[in-house]
Amino acid sequence: MTVKTKRRKVVLDTNVILFDAFALLKFGDADIHIPFAVIEEVDKFKRDQGENGRNARQFSRFVDVLRNKGSLAQGVQIDNHETFVYITTDMGISGLGTELDQAKADNRILSTALALQKQHPRSKVELISKDINLRIKADVYGIYATDYDNSDVNQEDLYEGYQEFDVAPSKIDQFYQDKKVTIDAKLYGNQYVILKDSSNPNHSAIGRYSLKEKAIIPLINPPDSIWGITARNVEQSFALDALMNDECMMVSLVGKAGTGKTLLAIAAGLFKTLDEGRYQRLLVSRPIFPMGRDIGYLPGDIEQKLNPWMQPIFDNVEFLMGADKKAAGRTQELINQGMLNIEPLTYIRGRSIPKQYLIVDEAQNLTPHEIKTIITRAGSGTKIVLTGDVYQIDNPYVDSANSGLTHAVERFKGQEIAAHVTLTKGERSALAELAANIL
Known part of the structure; x- marks a missing residue:
């Protein structure tokens, strides 16, 4: 099989697989290389009764299905994906420092990424690992390394559940009178809202956006205290x-x-x-x-x-x-x-x-x-x-x-x-x- 040399090359670390058994499906148009060292480490977890064991077993079953479709050494395409998966023998290259002890699985994975970079100088080789120290070592050797993130969540932009708005005084008066009000803003269902008078910060109101009402409504009025607990803020x-x-x-x-x-x-x-x-x-x-x-x-x-x-x-x-x-x-x-x-x-x-x-x-x-x-x-x-x-x-x-x-x-x-x-x-x-x- 002919492989496009300019395709993105991805080397996966074991911890990515233990975190997400179906990580292979998340890289789009790429050649994913799984070193022997990773297969050996995954094998150690297959009898684990926890989440790591379940992911190890699911990954092995997934790769076994691919094995039945062709040679993993030559690369097998995942159905309905542009991704090719390779099981790669641990690649050593000459001239490496003694610090890369090949008895350690992490160093064998890094050596594989280095060898791929040498074989495909025109391609982007990425080492995907949740191990910070392995990413640091990869950086020293000039290999692009990054954490695996299967979500679109940026911690700085994490949804807080509430938002503050400056509004006209009439909006706050309307809210207290009608027990609901609408404002010109995009709100999520059950998002909490703090309305502040743009001319008087002490004139304010709090409420919750109701999808049924399509409006901001008052909070539930609890008893004076719930098992001795009242809201302090x-x-x-x-x-x-x-x-x-x-x-x-x-x-x-x-x-x-x-x-x-x-x-x-x-x-x-x-x-x-x-x-x-x-x-x-x-x-x-x-x-x-x-x-x-x-x-x-x-x-x-x-x-x-x-x-x-x-x-x-x-x-x-x-x-x-x-x-x-x-x-x-x-x-x-x-x-x-x-x-x-x-x-x-x-x-x-x-x-x-x-x-x-x-x-x-x-x-x-x-x-x-x-x-x-x-x-x-x-x-x-x-x-x-x-x-x-x-x-x-x-x-x-x-x-x-x-x-x-x-x-x-x-x-x-x-x-x-x-x-x-x-x-x-x-x-x-x-x-x-x-x-x-x-x-």
Whole structure:
């Protein structure tokens, strides 16, 4: 088969495949070279029970289908794509420094990219890797290297969920009188709006854009307090509106530590479940990182093993129950009655969760595929709340741009049954707010 020498040449690192099993479909008109070192590394993950294992197995099955269509050494075209896939023997070239120890898989992958660049000097050779250090080494050797990003999300442009507008005084007066108003601006469904009098900043109003009304409408007026919690700033007012709105079945709250994401979500969940009875139970969960790993062989039953992971959630629930020694007992009573469940996400795959208020805490550590797995578990009448801080990510395969939480915010933007709020003002304490800003 004749190969066009000027085509874009892409060398994939193992971590790209473990992040996205179908990354091969994302490069358009290109020749994708997969070094032997990558195949060997993928093979080590195929028995892994977590997300890495699933992606490794899916990738291997995908490449096996290509193998049946022709020689992978010569290149096989993916159906309905301009992409050709090559499995490339590790290419070594003479004259490399001793620092490129060929016993290391990363160095063999880099050597393959260098050899391709030497073979095809008129083509652009790209090394795609989520490994920052490998990209640094590639730069030293003159190879163009970049991170793999399968999303269109620019972190600086991430949807905040609300917007501020300067309007004529009459618009604000109309809003208070008619309980709705329209403005000349493009707004997304359930986007929150701050209207400020252009001549008097103290004359203002806040509301939410309704797709049904095609207008900005007032926020839901909650009781004086929800389990002792009231909004301390305008962003928290927006968050409570989304959490209390029964028409919003998917809510995402993003913000730094201490902004009240989890506490507001749990307070609203307790109110909706226990006070209003709209949901059968409140289910609060968080990933035992990484998602899919078992909870281990430590002594004790499942509850004792989970306590260290779930303690932050218990802390919030007990705070809402009352700052006394009886709070833990009241929390346990709700658990015994089946009204409150606190559990890991490890075994959520395959479940159907109807008529529950599901809070997924620390959602920034999840991949887009894991977020999809969770949200598609929602049965009839279930509300899902995702909370997290995209700048506090512990998953080495995820960053702020391709986190599942970021992905969900962008994909659900403007949907009639979804709402999003970015919280920026810390309310935990003056010390916590200062630490979040200066450390």
